[in-house]
Amino acid sequence: xxxxxxxxxxxxLVDMKNGIVSREIFVNEAIYQQExxxxxxxxxxxxxHESQIPKPGDYFVTCMGEESVILTxxxxxxxxxxxxxxxxRGMKVCRYDEGNTAVFTCPYHGWSFSTDxxxxxxxxxxxxxxxxxxxxxxxxxxxxQLANYKGSLWATWDKAAPPFLDYLGDMKLYxxxxxxxxxxREGGSEVLGGIQKWYMPCNWKFAAENFIGDAYHNISHxxxxxxxxxxSGRGRRDDERQGTExxxxxxxxxxxxxxxxxxxxxxxxxxxxxxxxxVEDYFRHVYEERQQRLGKxxxxxxxxxxxxxxxxFLARQPRSIAVWHPRGALQTEAxxxxxxDKDAPQEVKDILRHYYMRYSGPxxxxxxxxxxxxxxxxxxxxxxxxxxxxxxxxxxxxxxxMHEAVPGxxxxxxxxxxxxxxxxxxxxxxxxxxxxxxxxxxVGTRSAGL
Amino acid sequence: xxxxxxxxxxxxxxxRNIEVEPGDTASEIKVYANFLVYRNRAEMEQDFYIGAxxxxxxxxxxxxxxxxxKVILDQNVLLAKNVSIFF
Numbered sequence: 001x002x003x004x005x006x007x008x009x010x011x012x013l014v015d016m017k018n019g020i021v022s023r024e025i026f027v028n029e030a031i032y033q034q035e036x037x038x039x040x041x042x043x044x045x046x047x048x049h050e051s052q053i054p055k056p057g058d059y060f061v062t063c064m065g066e067e068s069v070i071l072t073x074x075x076x077x078x079x080x081x082x083x084x085x086x087x088x089r090g091m092k093v094c095r096y097d098e099g100n101t102a103v104f105t106c107p108y109h110g111w112s113f114s115t116d117x118x119x120x121x122x123x124x125x126x127x128x129x130x131x132x133x134x135x136x137x138x139x140x141x142x143x144x145q146l147a148n149y150k151g152s153l154w155a156t157w158d159k160a161a162p163p164f165l166d167y168l169g170d171m172k173l174y175x176x177x178x179x180x181x182x183x184x185r186e187g188g189s190e191v192l193g194g195i196q197k198w199y200m201p202c203n204w205k206f207a208a209e210n211f212i213g214d215a216y217h218n219i220s221h222x223x224x225x226x227x228x229x230x231x232s233g234r235g236r237r238d239d240e241r242q243g244t245e246x247x248x249x250x251x252x253x254x255x256x257x258x259x260x261x262x263x264x265x266x267x268x269x270x271x272x273x274x275x276x277x278x279v280e281d282y283f284r285h286v287y288e289e290r291q292q293r294l295g296k297x298x299x300x301x302x303x304x305x306x307x308x309x310x311x312x313f314l315a316r317q318p319r320s321i322a323v324w325h326p327r328g329a330l331q332t333e334a335x336x337x338x339x340x341d342k343d344a345p346q347e348v349k350d351i352l353r354h355y356y357m358r359y360s361g362p363x364x365x366x367x368x369x370x371x372x373x374x375x376x377x378x379x380x381x382x383x384x385x386x387x388x389x390x391x392x393x394x395x396x397x398x399x400x401x402m403h404e405a406v407p408g409x410x411x412x413x414x415x416x417x418x419x420x421x422x423x424x425x426x427x428x429x430x431x432x433x434x435x436x437x438x439x440x441x442x443v444g445t446r447s448a449g450l
Numbered sequence: 451x452x453x454x455x456x457x458x459x460x461x462x463x464x465x466r467n468i469e470v471e472p473g474d475t476a477s478e479i480k481v482y483a484n485f486l487v488y489r490n491r492a493e494m495e496q497d498f499y500i501g502a503x504x505x506x507x508x509x510x511x512x513x514x515x516x517x518x519x520k521v522i523l524d525q526n527v528l529l530a531k532n533v534s535i536f537f
Contacts, residue, residue, distance in 0.1 A: 097526070198528035223452035333527065368454040368532035375531055 014427035016420045019394030023381040025426075026203040032329040038430045039309050040065030042158045044167045046311035046323055047071055047081055049337060050151045051190035057100045057115055063325045063333070064155065069143070070094050070104065071153065074116035079148065081155045082117050082140035093140070097195075104140075113140050150179040150187035152321075160435040168307065170407035171256035174249065177302025178315040181341045183289035184298065190342040192353055196361040197335050202374035204310055204324040204332040205426070210370060211304050211312030211322070212257040213248045213418030216395065220373055224365045229358045230317070231273040231351070236359070236366055237317035238272035240301055249408040250400070250418045255425025257418030258305030260315075262405060266291065266299070272317075279351045282344065300406065308425055318356040330378050336361050393419050454534035459491040461535055465503075473506060478517065481505040487537055489530070497530035499523060503537055 013022035025031055045064045048071045052060045059072040061084060068084035070093070084092050086106040093104040093113060103120060105112040112121030117140040122133060143155040147164035152175075154164050165172065181188040200207070210217065218225075221236055228234045244261035251257060269287045273279040291298045302315030310324040318338065325333040338356045340349050359366045380386060396415030403410040411417050432438045464486040471480040487499040506518040521537045 196528075197526065198531065200531050219451070220453065226451070362528050362530065363533035365452075368534045369452060371531040372453045 010427040010430040014423045015390075016393070016424045019392065019397045019416070019420065020390045021393055021423055022390045023387045025423075026205060026378060027329050027382050027387065029329050031430075032203075032326070034430060035326065036065055038432070039426065040326065042156065042161060042429065042435070043309050044145075044147070044154045044156045044161060044164050044307075045309075046152065046307070046321065047155050048153045049189070049191045049321075049339075050079065050148060050153060051342070052098065053079065055100065057102060058098075059094065059101060059104075059115070060098045061094055061096065063323070063335070064143075064157070065326055068092060069155070070140070072115045074114070075102075076116075078116065079146065079153065080115070080117055081143045081146055081153075082113075083142075085141070086111055086113075087119070087138045087140070111138075117142050150176070151189055152179055158435070162435065167254060168256070169251055169254045171251045171254055171258070171305070171307060173300070173407065174256075174258040174260060174302065174305050174315070175307065175313070177260070177300060178305075178313045178319065178321070178339070182283070182286035182344075183341075184293035188341055188343065189339045192338045192340040192349060192356070195335055195337055197333065198362040199327070200332045200334055200371050200374060201330060202332055202371070202378040203329055204326045206374035206377060207322070207324040207332060207334065207370075208306050208308075208310050208312060209419045209422055210374070211314075212306035212422050213250070213259045213304070213415075215246070215248065215259055215414045216416070217373070220369050221366050223369065224359075227365065229355075229365050231279075231355050232271075232275055238270075238274075240270050240272060240316070242270055243267045244301065246413055247403060247406065248396075248411045248413070248415045248418050249403075249406060250410075250421035251408045252421035252424060255308030255422050255429075256306060257408075257421055258315075259303040259418075260305075260406075261301045261303060262403075263299035263301065266296075273351065276347065276351055278345065278347045282348050286341075296405075306422065308422065309429075314360075318352070318359045320356060320360055330382070332374075393423070452534070454532050457492060459489045459495075459535050461490075462488045463537070464488075473508075477509045479507050481507055485537060487535070489535060499530065499533070499535075499537065500525075501537075 013025055047062045047069060048060050053071060053073045056073055056075050056077055059070055062069050062071050070082045070084045073079050084094055086093050088111050089108055091106050091108040093106045103112045103114055110123040111119060114120045119135045119138045125131060144157050144159040146155045149164060179189055180186050224236050230237045232238050241261045244263050247260050247262055249258050249260060269284050273283050304314050306312045312322045314320050321337040323335045327333050340352055361367055393416045396411050396417055400409050400411055400417045409417060428438060465483045467484045469482040473479045483503045485501060485503055489497040501521060501523040504520040505516060507514045508517040
């Protein structure tokens with residue numbers, strides 16, 4: 001389908017004025033193919049964390065949409081992201097998940113590429129190519145732009161895409177709660193343990209919209225609330241939300257969104273992680289440090305969110321990043337990273353690792369029920385009869401407002417405004433022929449009052 | 451209300467290469483085994499979980515209880531949508 005799009009074709013499937021979305025966008029293979037071009041080949045995508053490649057020669061094989069990408073740090077320390085394919089016959093030049101190397105050598109005919117992407121080895125260069133091959137033109141294909149934001153690494157294939165921070169817009173404030181130290185210092189996180197990777201039989205947008213702000217799916221997780229898997233052995237997480245407003249925040253000009261508790265006043269610490277003294281003391285200490293360092297800014301506690309299109313996060317409990325890689329209209333490969341402050345005590349990291357596994361990923365007691373819902377919501381929407389009936393996104397329609405303390409479109413409590421913002425942006429991307437059509441409208445682009 | 455197991459999975463556990471060692475205390479033993487766990491669920495859900503189990507069993511009131519179980523799956527990208535069963 002490429003960029004020859006029928007202008008406003010998707011706007012007809014995504015009717016946000018009436019809160020209606022066609023099931024076609026979740027099950028239709030032609031729409032899925034168009035997404036690869038219009039969304040994934042253009043957008044800024046999360047590709048990893050700098051702590052995964054600390055030394056020269058380190059690499060981590062990641063994904064951008066359907067495509068395998070090598071994230072690497074070259075001999076001089078510069079970070080690159082390359083399409084994982086040989087320029088000669090397309091063979092994957094790296095088939096490991098991560099490691100350290102001086103060169104990526106293609107096993108097919110032996111072309112070798114340095115960690116800065118240059119073609120440095122061609123067998124029979126003299127005898128067979130007669131020294132006529134212009135090796136400078138046949139290096140690995142590099143992303144158009146790469147950004148390191150507080151240790152999180154992002155890339156886009158589109159030269160015309162706006163700089164990362166412009167793409168993020170007002171979403172920055174909510175992403176910061178994830179990426180900054182628990183005591184309020186900027187950045188300072190590292191990836192804890194390995195990356196969980198698993199297949200989910202659903203459309204990738206189910207996961208993205210769930211994390212952008214579905215505060216309505218409490219029944220999905222009733223079992224863990226009853227069992228008590230939280231850091232202190234109760235509920236899903238230790239409840240830090242006493243004395244807070246629960247906000248749904250949409251950044252419609254970017255398609256991003258988050259749910260976040262916001263304290264209405266400076267409040268005393270609510271004890272968390274109470275099973276282990278050293279861990280409880282740590283969280284109490286960093287909470288107080290954060291209050292002092294950020295002042296009113298510390299009132300924003302942070303929750304779940306999605307950076308358009310497919311990076312989702314939980315900013316605090318459990319602190320993690322997920323990417324929903326598209327693998328066909330009805331298949332998604334989920335990857336989950338867990339974050340921790342690099343300088344946190346080992347006891348804290350150990351307790352967090354156990355809580356993260358208890359909650360998240362395919363074996364996580366919370367997340368395994370999500371997969372069941374996304375699986376059969378996709379399956380039950382495939383049929384020609386089912387496709388005639390759109391999904392309902394009308395919750396809170398017309399009740400969207402603003403908040404004096406935080407940027408974005410804000411609704412107090414439970415609403416589907418964030419999902420509406422996501423699909424509005426998705427439809428705009430699907431219909432747009434260039435980034436010029438996607439210029440920010442200026443809505444909500446004001447600094448936080450915090 | 452654990453929807454991942456509602457309706458429940460049908461499972462079959464096949465164990466091989468079972469090794470037993472003395473444990474760290476007199477009431478404990480270490481047990482190592484390889485497993486093939488087949489899961490069928492709902493209409494056509496089908497998963498194979500193959501890997502190794504490293505258990506610590508403790509003798510309590512005349513019965514062996516699982517004190518600790520480490521499961522190592524032989525899959526890099528897990529092909530099952532979730533892990534909602536015991537190994």
